[in-house]
Amino acid sequence: MxxxxxxxxxxxxxxxxxxxxxxxxxxxxxxxxxxxxxxxxxxxxxxxxxxxxxxxxxxxxxxxxxxxxxxxxxxxxxxSYGHSVDVELDHPTDSVPQSLFYPSTQEELDMLLDNGITPSDRRYVHLSLTYEDAYNAGVHRTEDPQILEIDAAAALMSDVYIGQAGPTVFVTRGVPPDFIEIAVEPEGFVQPDPPERLAPRRERISDMDD
The missing domain is CATH 1.10.10.970 (RNA 2'-phosphotransferase, Tpt1/KptA family, N-terminal domain)
Structure with a gap:
């Protein structure tokens, strides 16, 4: 091909x-x-x-x-992930790390910290393995992603489903606010160049950006 x-x-x-x-x-x-x-x-x-x-x-x-x-x-x-159709994913939960990460816009940040993370145009929330992975996902939506850290281990112990859907992608139906905090930028992290155009999510619903 x-x-x-x-x-x-x-x-x-x-x-x-x-x-x-x-x-x-x-x-x-x-x-x-x-x-x-x-x-x-x-x-x-x-x-x-x-x-x-x-x-x-x-x-x-x-x-x-x-x-x-x-x-x-x-x-x-x-x-493996990214569905807008209603499916019941059954990915394994035994390889979920202690922490996962999620990109937010500045405008959404306080709302997510207060109310938790829920799906928008997809059936599942996508969480990232590392701070860098989350940042790279976030720059497709906003020039300055705010990265949240998820206490995945504690969430799993509280019966919040989190499954590994890809090498760096984890999915969940939602994350309650008790397990969310603002992430600390890791030492030596270098912000990537932003994409030439930040397309609205609805314009990218069938593409391969994620």
Missing amino acids: SEDELNSVGRILAGVLRHFPEKFDLDMDLNGWVDVRDVAEEICHRKRNLHWLRVHHIKAIADTDPKGRYQIEGNRIRA
């Missing part, structure tokens, strides 16, 4: 597995799984420029995705 073809297939996969399986007549189960053979067939049928796509291409994309956006089990595939 060329770089353009890879990006095209990746964006379609992100869209159909996270947001609109019905547009491709895909039968998604409660946990977000669909038959990868159906995915390949429907993409070929609807996208003439991708008529060559086969199951092994999709499996290769899933297996090599650096952010772990997809999971493959046999002939099933699902998005």
